[in-house]
Amino acid sequence: MPPPEEKPVPPDQLAAVERLIQVVDTLRSPGGCPWDAEQTVESLAPHLLEECHELADAVARGDDAGIREELGDLLMGVLMVARVASEDRGFGLTEVVEGITAKLIRRHPHVYGEVGVAGTGEVLGNWEAIKKTEKEEAGQEDTSALSGVPATLPALLRAWRVGQKAANAGFDWPDLLGPAEKVEEEWAEFQEAVARDDREAARHELGDLLFAVVNLARKIDVEPELALRGTIERFTARFRHIERHLGKPLGEASLEEMDALWEEAKQAEAAAPARPRP
Numbered sequence: 001m002p003p004p005e006e007k008p009v010p011p012d013q014l015a016a017v018e019r020l021i022q023v024v025d026t027l028r029s030p031g032g033c034p035w036d037a038e039q040t041v042e043s044l045a046p047h048l049l050e051e052c053h054e055l056a057d058a059v060a061r062g063d064d065a066g067i068r069e070e071l072g073d074l075l076m077g078v079l080m081v082a083r084v085a086s087e088d089r090g091f092g093l094t095e096v097v098e099g100i101t102a103k104l105i106r107r108h109p110h111v112y113g114e115v116g117v118a119g120t121g122e123v124l125g126n127w128e129a130i131k132k133t134e135k136e137e138a139g140q141e142d143t144s145a146l147s148g149v150p151a152t153l154p155a156l157l158r159a160w161r162v163g164q165k166a167a168n169a170g171f172d173w174p175d176l177l178g179p180a181e182k183v184e185e186e187w188a189e190f191q192e193a194v195a196r197d198d199r200e201a202a203r204h205e206l207g208d209l210l211f212a213v214v215n216l217a218r219k220i221d222v223e224p225e226l227a228l229r230g231t232i233e234r235f236t237a238r239f240r241h242i243e244r245h246l247g248k249p250l251g252e253a254s255l256e257e258m259d260a261l262w263e264e265a266k267q268a269e270a271a272a273p274a275r276p277r278p
Contacts, residue, residue, distance in 0.1 A: 003112045021093070024079045041084055048077045049152075060229035106130065124168045145169035157225050159214040167218070179216040186212045234269065241265035 027036040051074040058066030079093065086092025107130050109115035110123065117123050128145055135143045145168070149161045166172065173179050186209040193201035217224040242261040246253050 020076065021079060024076065024083055028080070028083050036080070039080070039084060041081055041089065044077065044081050044084065048074070048081065051077050056225065057229070060226050061233065106134075124164075125170070128165065128168045154225070156210075156214065156228065159211050160218060160224055163211075163215045163218050173219065176216075176219050179212065179219045182212045183209070183216050237269075238262050238265040241268075 027033045030037075051070060055067065055070035055074055058070050082093040082096050085096075105112045107127050109126065109130075110117040115126065117126065131148070132143050132145065135147070146162055146165050149158055149165065151158070153161065173182075186205060190202060190205035190209050193205045214224050217227065239262075241264070242258050243250065245261050245264075246257065250258075
């Protein structure tokens, strides 16, 4: 089956990307920005990570203007790293783009080849199998199905990705009952460790419980990082409501007074109209 007909890239998109590349080149060139001229791949990497977090934060807030801005910052960062690499690493934007294009075509044989798939599960399974073959052919030592998950990821996100990769390799519960029971099992073991006042065991069991909750979230297709960010935002808004309306320092207030204002903020949230989505 031939791949879908590929449409030409709109001229305005090409022009916009070309202009951004020109700006990045100017900033890096002699006579440009002294700060940009001093950057290396190593010094720029933390900025890319920061931009990724800022983008995730905008997504969690449902801030479309923020998402647009942070995507721009992230794209600029990628182009800057590619420009720096072209000067001292032997590759640049052309090689980066050609590489990812070839990878996407190679890892989508159900679109660009003759492979048939029944759904998303088979797509992800094929992706991981192709990726493993690529590593073997390249002589990479770590060909585990779990490889490729950076150890520097936030633990919650890393747990999500590890669980995904294991599931793509076929190591997963067949339905929601399995991970739900696992959460209950780990919660019981955590309670037992706390009851024994065994701090080391409690730490271990709490980690198991958190990992089980992440797997439960994965099974219902709820990304835990975004879910937790939403909870933190709600907690912050409710706590600030308490601070604004308490009428006295927090240390002088009773828990009952703060609880009443907490419930007031919670009810106000429930009564507020939902933010429309495009």
